[in-house]
Amino acid sequence: MEFKDYYKVMGVARDATEAQIKQAYRKLARKYHPDVSKEPDAEARFKEVGEAYEVLRSAEKRAAYDRLGAGPRAGEDFRPPPDWGSGFEFSGAGPGAGETSADYSEFFEALFGRGGGRGRQFDRGHGEDHHARILLDLDATLSGGSRAFTLRVPEIDAEGRIRARERTLNVQVPKGILPGQTIRLAGQGAAPHGGGHAGDLYIEVEFQPHPLYRIEGRDLYLDLPVAPWEAALGATVKTPTPGGPVELKIPAASHAGSKLRLKGRGIPSSPPGDFYVVLQIALPAAADEKAKAAYRALAEAAPFNPRASLGV
Amino acid sequence: MSSHDPALPGEIFEEGAALSLRDLSRMLAVEERHIIELVEEGVITALEVDAAEWRFGGTEIRRARVALRLERDLGVNLPGVALALELLEELRQLRRERGGRA
Numbered sequence A: 001m002e003f004k005d006y007y008k009v010m011g012v013a014r015d016a017t018e019a020q021i022k023q024a025y026r027k028l029a030r031k032y033h034p035d036v037s038k039e040p041d042a043e044a045r046f047k048e049v050g051e052a053y054e055v056l057r058s059a060e061k062r063a064a065y066d067r068l069g070a071g072p073r074a075g076e077d078f079r080p081p082p083d084w085g086s087g088f089e090f091s092g093a094g095p096g097a098g099e100t101s102a103d104y105s106e107f108f109e110a111l112f113g114r115g116g117g118r119g120r121q122f123d124r125g126h127g128e129d130h131h132a133r134i135l136l137d138l139d140a141t142l143s144g145g146s147r148a149f150t151l152r153v154p155e156i157d158a159e160g161r162i163r164a165r166e167r168t169l170n171v172q173v174p175k176g177i178l179p180g181q182t183i184r185l186a187g188q189g190a191a192p193h194g195g196g197h198a199g200d201l202y203i204e205v206e207f208q209p210h211p212l213y214r215i216e217g218r219d220l221y222l223d224l225p226v227a228p229w230e231a232a233l234g235a236t237v238k239t240p241t242p243g244g245p246v247e248l249k250i251p252a253a254s255h256a257g258s259k260l261r262l263k264g265r266g267i268p269s270s271p272p273g274d275f276y277v278v279l280q281i282a283l284p285a286a287a288d289e290k291a292k293a294a295y296r297a298l299a300e301a302a303p304f305n306p307r308a309s310l311g312v
Numbered sequence B: 001m002s003s004h005d006p007a008l009p010g011e012i013f014e015e016g017a018a019l020s021l022r023d024l025s026r027m028l029a030v031e032e033r034h035i036i037e038l039v040e041e042g043v044i045t046a047l048e049v050d051a052a053e054w055r056f057g058g059t060e061i062r063r064a065r066v067a068l069r070l071e072r073d074l075g076v077n078l079p080g081v082a083l084a085l086e087l088l089e090e091l092r093q094l095r096r097e098r099g100g101r102a
Helices: A006-010 A018-032 A042-056 A059-066 A106-112 A138-143 A228-233 A289-301 B021-028 B032-040 B058-074 B078-097
Strands: A130-136 A145-156 A162-173 A182-185 A201-207 A213-216 A219-226 A235-239 A246-250 A259-262 A275-281
Touching: A006 A018, A006 A042, A018 A042, A018 B058, A042 A059, A042 A106, A059 A106, A130 A138, A130 A145, A138 A145, A138 A201, A162 A182, A213 B078, A219 A228, A219 A235, A228 A235, A228 A275, A246 A259, B021 B032, B021 B058, B032 B058, B058 B078
Parallel strands: A130 A201, A219 A275
Antiparallel strands: A145 A162, A182 A201, A213 A219, A235 A246, A259 A275
16 A cells, blocks of 8 residues: 655654644645635545644654654555554544545555544434535536445444445436535435434535536636637637537637637526637647748738737 | 446435525534524525524525535634635636636
8 A cells, every 4th residue: 555654745844843733734724625726636635634634633643653654665565564553542533624534545544444533424413414525527417317426434333433334326416416516315314213214415516627618607618729810700610519519600800718608508507507618819830931921921911019008 | 235226316405495594504513503603704694584484595505514614624713714705706706707717
């Protein structure tokens, strides 16, 4: 398994004080918090930082971790030493970063077990509903369809410890669901205590970045490259849309950054979102004498100072 | 459970949701007092402010959830959370104007 250098993750020295570690954690948590951050790997980094803090904030866990030394060199396999765990007792520390960091790495679990008491809604008496977060592909909301998710469900074992169990659910994704919205699965939460009915499962949805479209609420944006003459003279060009390629009319005198709206062609929520095409001007290379001559002819025919607004 | 089982029908929870104070506090696993504080700070608003019993719609439930996470994960106090949510909303607005670019 991969050795985790928690000091490196937190960007602190091995002899950092508690205050320095807390400060580093707060700073990184603000940077990578999934509700705030637009970093592409925010969720993963936030989990990593939460896990590092979980270990380094606790004197017991940190002392145990420090005994491992600096770990193997990069790429080498890590195994916990055979005498690992002797002489240490880990108190069930509360959740460091809450439900969004519900997954610890294999490394963490090998050393500290699947920590108890994480995910605040689970350690309260009335926690019958379960909550999870997933990353969906854009196609799932555009056309609906089923997706399989693996969730980690906390369970209380015979000794009263909380353990995580993996559970795979095949879910019919409601068409038109928006980022930040929640899929509710009735009766898929915790089993009832005695009588009554099971709790519900709430799955909060975010979307994976799409290779072509930017997702902004219910609207989708596409950067569409056009040739200078297409923008200047107007043209009908082929453009991809979520519903398949369409012929799009570019009005004459368009410029870079012009936004064209295809109403109702965004995410099919109610009301449906819009699809925006943002024009980008792509320049053909002056690759041969003929093309160069054409550029020179244009320069003569249409004198043009693109820097006029800069006062030069 | 294998992925070959028939798919469970998912519904969008926020659509048409109108939770009472009690239900919202149960769903978010916080005390009712805490939800009231969110309302008093202006972080969330009831559907009908003057109604005998508060009801909270989908957008407000989402805001409350984010607010609680920011409080817990970043150690921000309630006025700080309210400010962060307002700035995030402004950021979203700007992004929309800039063609969805960050």
